Amino acid sequence: MNAKPIDPRRLDVGAFVAAAGELSGEWPLTELERLSGSVLGAHPEGEPIHWQVQGEQRPVTGGEPEVWLHVTAQGCVSMQCQRCLGPMPAALDVDRWIRFVRDASQAEALDAELEEDVLELQRHMDLRELVEDELLLELPLVPRHEACPQPLPMTPEQDAVDEPSPRPNPFAALAQLKKKPGEGET
Template identity: 50%
Template structure:
């Protein structure tokens, strides 16, 4: 059996974090054999994948598995539409740090209150 599948999958670019459509193309040959023993023995030498023939063969599951294996580990644009930000500035974060009291100053105040 020759399996050919094509799909366009929306993913997130790992450079710019914008949406990117990734084309998945699968072209695989499969050969069916009678049982697992034969499949294991022939799989090492065969160019095509060797599968066990059964009445409850799941073609949709096979197609899904093959497409999933084609998804890149780090999807990204060839050229990102916007340059990636290499630093993050958050004024609210800095303001929160300034408003937070120094824990050692608080301890010093507690200690000086004890000495009195």
């Protein structure tokens, strides 16, 4: 008897984890609408986003086992450098363990006190949405090259701002006031 193929868009997390399931694949950036709307596009090579999930049950003394998903995803997108405004590659690499609990209030309480990500266990979950959420969290807040490929253009106004004009020494003015009439004249 053939095993029924697992649909990542309607993943039964409980059954997947109970079976110690493993699933992997790839999605083109265009299928991840929120991510593709946040970047300039796929890196010039146009590689898709590669992902993998593994289910794991962790035993708990005196209770039912904890439900965990290990989510990994990799890809490279093109973003706008905030220094030179040119395109720059941004490598995305997700490696997260996510714990699932029975209800939303328990998930909220545990998520606030633990470092792990905690979500409510639902009958069906869209794995693509979860992977996209994790990739969005990996985007740099302020993308910029380590060293921009082209020197930044400077306008004459910026040059003047960067080089401070010499200011008169305030103590020189005080020294002039302290001099008695006729002193310092030749």
